[in-house]
Amino acid sequence: MSKIAILGASGFVGTAVVRQARAAGHEVHAFARSTGSSWELSRQGIEVRRLNLGDRDATQAALQGFDAVINCMRGGNMVGTLDNTLHAVKANGIARFVHLSSISIYGDYPDPASASETAAPAPTNEYGAMKLEQDELVMAAAARGDVRAVILCPPNITGPGSGFITDIVKAVASRQFVRADGDWVCAMVDVDNLAHAALCAVASNVSGARYFVTDNDSITWARLVETLQPLAGNVPVRSVDPEVLRAAAGKPPGIPKPSFRKALKRLVAPEIRSTLAAEPFFYNLFAGAKAAVFKLPKPVLKRIASVASPPVSVPRLPLLGDANVRLSAQQLRGVDHSCAAAMREIGYTPLYDTEQSLRRFSVWYTFMWPPSHGEGRPGAPVGTGSWL
Numbered sequence: 262m263s264k265i266a267i268l269g270a271s272g273f274v275g276t277a278v279v280r281q282a283r284a285a286g287h288e289v290h291a292f293a294r295s296t297g298s299s300w301e302l303s304r305q306g307i308e309v310r311r312l313n314l315g316d317r318d319a320t321q322a323a324l325q326g327f328d329a330v331i332n333c334m335r336g337g338n339m340v341g342t343l344d345n346t347l348h349a350v351k352a353n354g355i356a357r358f359v360h361l362s363s364i365s366i367y368g369d370y371p372d373p374a375s376a377s378e379t380a381a382p383a384p385t386n387e388y389g390a391m392k393l394e395q396d397e398l399v400m401a402a403a404a405r406g407d408v409r410a411v412i413l414c415p416p417n418i419t420g421p422g423s424g425f426i427t428d429i430v431k432a433v434a435s436r437q438f439v440r441a442d443g444d445w446v447c448a449m450v451d452v453d454n455l456a457h458a459a460l461c462a463v464a465s466n467v468s469g470a471r472y473f474v475t476d477n478d479s480i481t482w483a484r485l486v487e488t489l490q491p492l493a494g495n496v497p498v499r500s501v502d503p504e505v506l507r508a509a510a511g512k513p514p515g516i517p518k519p520s521f522r523k524a525l526k527r528l529v530a531p532e533i534r535s536t537l538a539a540e541p542f543f544y545n546l547f548a549g550a551k552a553a554v555f556k557l558p559k560p561v562l563k564r565i566a567s568v569a570s571p572p573v574s575v576p577r578l579p580l581l582g583d584a585n586v587r588l589s590a591q592q593l594r595g596v597d598h599s600c601a602a603a604m605r606e607i608g609y610t611p612l613y614d615t616e617q618s619l620r621r622f623s624v625w626y627t628f629m630w631p632p633s634h635g636e637g638r639p640g641a642p643v644g645t646g647s648w649l
Contacts, residue, residue: 263357263463264288266327268346269334271309273422274361276301277456278331283307285460292323294337314342321349329357329463343395351407358410359462360399361455362471364448364598365389366414369510371596378414378471378602396471403469411462411607412471415455416448416598417591419476419618421625423452426489428588430626433486434493437585441503445482445592450475451611451618458609465607472603476615482592488619492626501581503593509581510590 265282269275270291279302282289291302292312302309312323315338324330330350334342343360350358366382366389367375374380384390396412403410417425432438458474486498581589603609613621 262286263328266330268332275333277452281456317345320345324349331359358408362414363392364416366393409468415450420452432585439584440500441592446597451613454611461607461609473598475600480615509586
């Protein structure tokens with residue numbers, strides 16, 4: 262059995278990884294940026310240690326003595342904190358590093374070739390670009406022999422507690438989801454399948470590779486929405502021509518050029534400020550005049566701007582009214598990413614298929630918001646007071 266550090270342990274995926282690693286008999290140590298969302302682990306008697314990955318020395322000290330590190334962290338300065346983590350893994354001689362990436366590195370409308378990992382990533386938004394930059398850091402470290410690392414690339418994550426599925430139920434119930442005509446594939450992975458894949462990666466001998474992790478079966482968006490409709494009060498769903506939805510979402514946007522002057526206003530956000538303030542240089546800048554910030558070298562300004570820039574807005578067409586265009590437009594991805602390589606090379610076998618995962622979600626959702634809650638349920642149609 263291994264001694265494993267799990268970063269981002271209090272999140273949706275991190276909690277599942279902790280649970281499975283403990284069940285497998287590993288010695289598990291849970292780390293999180295803050296302990297505010299650690300209630301589920303705390304309820305199980307699992308201590309969650311607070312760790313600011315923006316502090317290189319603290320990260321290296323915290324990760325001493327581990328056999329493996331699984332990185333489920335997201336948010337904040339994702340590139341800078343990962344660089345510190347990789348430094349700590351190398352400095353401490355940690356045998357295995359598993360990093361969770363995202364299917365967003367292949368863009369909002371991925372090339373059909375991205376059914377396989379051999380396709381070239383092509384992010385079309387800031388998050389995807391930042392996740393790809395993380396992947397490149399891991400790949401470079403593995404190529405140098407600094408770490409033995411595996412990257413896992415999941416699509417939409419399902420299972421009990423899934424925010425993605427909850428958002429669909431809420432959008433259907435409020436008549437804000439529109440279905441694109443046609444048999445559009447929805448790539449998904451159960452959270453426990455993803456956690457299982459992370460442990461398979463720890464046990465494998467592979468290094469310097471990225472793997473898709475899915476449920477290894479296919480479901481169309483039409484079937485997905487049909488399955489979820491009872492949870493949403495059986496509200497009918499409008500269907501539209503895919504080109505109408507594509508036009509409403511806009512063409513795949515290019516990666517926005519960061520503007521430091523605009524981004525500076527967002528630096529007051531607690532998450533970004535706490536990360537930067539861990540470095541004495543930035544701490545002093547916060548205490549000084551704004552004018553001093555603009556004297557930073559251009560590469561530094563670009564990095565801060567990429568962290569602090571706001572998300573790209575998505576236009577709407579009057580034809581779609583109040584539809585949740587961003588969520589509905591996910592149907593147009595249309596690529597069934599294969600997990601065959603993960604099954605073949607790291608020994609991954611899904612614990613649940615898609616239908617089982619959706620049933621697990623339904624049981625959790627019904628338990629959390631039973632029909633008697635009426636309008637209090639996130640998926641209850643407004644003004645009904647009833648679920649069915």
